[in-house]
Amino acid sequence: MRLRDEKKKEAIFDATIALVNEIGFAEASTSKIAKAANVSPATIYIYYKDKQDLLTSIYIEVKKRKSSATMEGFEASAPIKETFQKVWHNSFRFASTYQGYIQYIEQFANSPYYDLVEDTQSDDMFKPVRSALAEAARQKLIRKVDFDMLVAFTFYPLAMLSNTRTTKNLRMTPKNIETAFEMAWAAIKL
Numbered sequence: 001m002r003l004r005d006e007k008k009k010e011a012i013f014d015a016t017i018a019l020v021n022e023i024g025f026a027e028a029s030t031s032k033i034a035k036a037a038n039v040s041p042a043t044i045y046i047y048y049k050d051k052q053d054l055l056t057s058i059y060i061e062v063k064k065r066k067s068s069a070t071m072e073g074f075e076a077s078a079p080i081k082e083t084f085q086k087v088w089h090n091s092f093r094f095a096s097t098y099q100g101y102i103q104y105i106e107q108f109a110n111s112p113y114y115d116l117v118e119d120t121q122s123d124d125m126f127k128p129v130r131s132a133l134a135e136a137a138r139q140k141l142i143r144k145v146d147f148d149m150l151v152a153f154t155f156y157p158l159a160m161l162s163n164t165r166t167t168k169n170l171r172m173t174p175k176n177i178e179t180a181f182e183m184a185w186a187a188i189k190l
Contacts, residue, residue, distance in 0.1 A: 011037040017104045059108045062101045067125035069094040080136040095162035142188045154184040
């Protein structure tokens with residue numbers, strides 16, 4: 001049995017995201033991914049059962065990395081606007097830095113592969129934010145609406161704003177980033 005090599009696993013991770021973003025899920029075969037990662041096709045099967053496992057595992061790993069970055073400095077006891085601001089800015093910074101990850105998440109979420117991921121795997125990563133927002137809604141500090149609606153009006157726009165391809169004519173200066181945050185906050189506050 002061959003040993004696992006974290007550098008090879010990370011190369012497979014990076015190659016999968018880059019290739020899927022370039023040519024899509026259907027065209028990104030394991031052999032093409034292996035070639036892009038500079039490993040043999042058999043190496044992929046040390047880490048993943050099959051292509052489906054590879055793609056869903058990469059999605060879950062990207063979500064974990066996003067969650068970790070988003071939750072940095074999170075304090076549930078802080079005032080809700082401060083908490084929301086920290087999470088929103090962390091999310092913006094992650095989306096700006098890792099645009100390829102965000103593109104992969106978006107493609108995955110709009111593919112049949114998404115149905116293979118249990119909601120709890122993704123939801124648990126952001127449970128502290130969900131709980132803080134639910135408590136703020138209970139206290140009538142923010143709108144009491146479904147969590148997915150809160151996300152749609154606050155976090156989805158930052159994915160677009162952080163993407164240099166979709167904001168060619170808009171420089172995301174610190175002032176513009178803060179304006180975008182204030183608009184997101186205005187969408188949910190009471």
